Amino acid sequence: MGFQLGVARRWVFPIIWMLIFGVIAAALVKFAFFGDALNAESLEYPTVAIEEQHYQVATGTITNDVELTGSIAAAAPVPIPATLSGxxxxxxxxxxxxxxxxxxxxxxxxxxxxxxxxxxxxxxIVEAPASGKLTDFTALVGSSFQVGSPVGNVAPPSYIVSGTVPSEQLYRLVDRPTEATVAINGGPAPFTCTGLSITFASASDAGAEAATGPTVSCTVPSDVVVFPGLTADITIAGGIAEDVMMVPITAVEGVAGTGNVHFIMPDGTTELREVVLGLNDGVNVEVVSGLEVGDTILQFVPGAEAGDDEVLPDNCFKEADEVVCY
Structure with missing residues (x-):
């Protein structure tokens, strides 16, 4: 009896393995020769739809704060010009x-x-043009100067904070503010610096300005302790507009003075409309005229390239220069 059971086991297991291998082989043959039976119609795929996003004009508040990073440096020496050729x-x-x-x-x-x-x-009489310490002063009795040439310099005991601003951001500073708020990393509480100025590069430095932008600088108050080389965050308040019509910058061709938007007509077609623009905060822009609250426009200018900092809706993404939403 035991002998017969052993013989049965010896034959049963090889037969089971042969059946398993046979099933696998059959499956491989089916995939190899009949794979086209599994077509796209029998499968489910996640789908996306490329559609134009609409925006309904609403009111809100735009705070036009231009923010940039700068540094602290000693104020530049002030030349003392000769007032007479003599x-x-x-x-x-x-x-x-x-x-x-x-x-x-x-x-x-x-x-x-x-x-x-x-x-x-x-x-x-030649007078000091500013308060400070005399530097590069070598004038002696008997020496001669031409009118306007420097007889020396005055180094003010003050510091300035300066930084570069992208040229296109100057459209947000059309009113030319005279002060800015400065916060020094690891330093005192934020303070207001005065005498804000925007300096443009000379013709010889035009290439450098194109790469970096104009320089914005202002004077650090004398009662604020600072040191050369400190980094600072500069915030320039360019104005605030409350309870005004506003639309996303992505919806407008041009964001300074005037621009164009794509207005949605009742039949679903679009019409190019000119609008007069006001303040912008880098995300939204004020619409002074050309639209009414409740009007619907395209949220994205057709064919416009999205910038690296463009904010898209949560259900949209950028693909091959197109905004795809699902």
Missing amino acids: EVREVAVSAGQSVKKGQEILKLRAEVVNPDGTSGTQWK
């Missing part, structure tokens, strides 16, 4: 001395010809 006759100060704005620096004398043809002498 000879130094008196020197009232010495190099390294601290002076106040309007203080006498030296006197110049020149021999001139009067309108009646007679000879005469003209005197001019």
